[in-house]
Amino acid sequence: MNAPTASDVGRLVHLGIGNFARAHTLYNTAVAGGWSVVAFTGRSARMADALNAQGGKYGLIVRGREGDEVSVVDVIDEVHPASDVDALVGLLADPFTAVVTLTITEKGYSAGSDPATSAPARIALGLKARREDGVEEPIALVSCDNLTGNGEVLGQAVRAELDPETLAWFDDHVDVVSTMVDRITPSADENASETVREQVGLEDSVPVVTEPFSEWVVEDRFRGRRPEWEKAGVQFTDDIEVHELRKLRLLNGAHTLMAYAGQVAGVERVDEAIAHKDVRALVEQLWSEARATLPLPAEELDDYTAALEERFRNPRLADNLIRIAADGTAKLPVRALPVIAESGGPDKAPGEVAAVAAWTAWVTDRVAAGHEVQDPKGAEIAEAAALSDDTERVAALLALIDVAGDDPLIVAVVAEEKRLPRP
Ligand code: CS2
DSSP states (O other): OOOOOBOSOOEEEEEOOOHHHHHTHHHHHHHHOSOEEEEEOSSOTHHHHHHHHTTTOEEEEEEOSSOEEEEEEOOEEEEEOTTOHHHHHHHHTSTTEEEEEEOOOGGGGGOOSOTTTOHHHHHHHHHHHHHHTTOOSOEEEEEOSSSTTHHHHHHHHHHTTOOHHHHHHHHHHEEEEOEEEEOOOOOOOTTHHHHHHHHHOOOOSSOEEEOSOOEEEEESOOSSOBOOGGGGTOEEESOOHHHHHHIIIIIIHHHHHHHHHHHHTTOOBHHHHHHSHHHHHHHHHHHHHHHTTSOSOHHHHHHHHHHHHHHHHOTTTOOBHHHHHTTHHHHHHHHTHHHHHHHTSGGGOHHHHHHHHHHHHHHHHHHHTTOOOOSTTHHHHHHHHTOSSHHHHHHHHHHTTTOOTTOHHHHHHHHHHHHSOOO
16 A cells, blocks of 8 residues: 555545535545635535635534534635536646545436536546646545445446546546545534524525534545545545445444334434334344444444444434435445345345335335425336335335345335334
């Protein structure tokens, strides 16, 4: 591995400036100090106007059990809408840009080849311009999304969009870095702007609410410059995978289960779901199955799940289950299905099966009640969820997460749906 070359100068370009990125990636970059940040929005351009109007500054409300701690994060120079492809290409061709971080969500990595809608395709155009301009300075692409091997996923997505010359140039000039990110970031409540105004005097139309806990583990493979993130407590490692799996299967897996089973049972927030006796029992079950797939000492896993429970129970965080329920077809295949397969099938992983069944039950309820399901496959979900025969409905829904029509999971999910806690 290369020696760290953290530096106090450079530009970081961030793609996908949602609440999470501002509570985590950009907050840590602000603490590291010195770097200039240019950010791009996700799909909605609203955030660009809002942040530019307040000089790129925003209030970060850290909502602990005892109270709020508010600070102003002042690290963003400029925000562009995602559609401003020329701005991104220009920035990537500039040698001063040394790091690109991404929070584009799971679905962003398979968004196709149109630069207007696909971040990997936009990055590919930027790298082409960088090569054509003869820039020798290495650049790092750093995924900050919740996926195992997020660097690998990102690398593949970008390579697939490159022209042959840039593909040949890529390995010598670009580092692709996996990271494990963790900080729960609920949507801001209606009083958040007032809290920021009162405590730090900033007029902020887009404040961020987050929890005290924060973890960032970054693969140690930068040949070029990067922010001195270690100043913010970021951990650099040569072995990222186990950190990612632990988080994805224990934290996110439990979140997914609570999001669907909690709402089916009639509650709205994470703290209510973990306090619901039957939902909690399902979480315990899922944890015991997920733990068995993780190569970590029992003691470490005990500490980890105890800390998770504490985070979920934070009564002031008010994390709405509907936030976590979004994009089920992108989340279940990385959170629940691998544990079912590694456990030896649905019979061996009833807690994970319950997560899948809670999803099918929840989307069915939502569609029946006339609501849209927020998911890249929302239209297909609406069609499948409306089928009246249970087995056909579940099979059609599970086909959307690539479960074959003869998979034993279908029978298991049909049975499990009937056992889910209801109001
Ligand atoms: C959640 C995550 O939306 C979800 O599915 O599980 O956003 C979770 O809050 C973060 O990964 C916490 O780091």
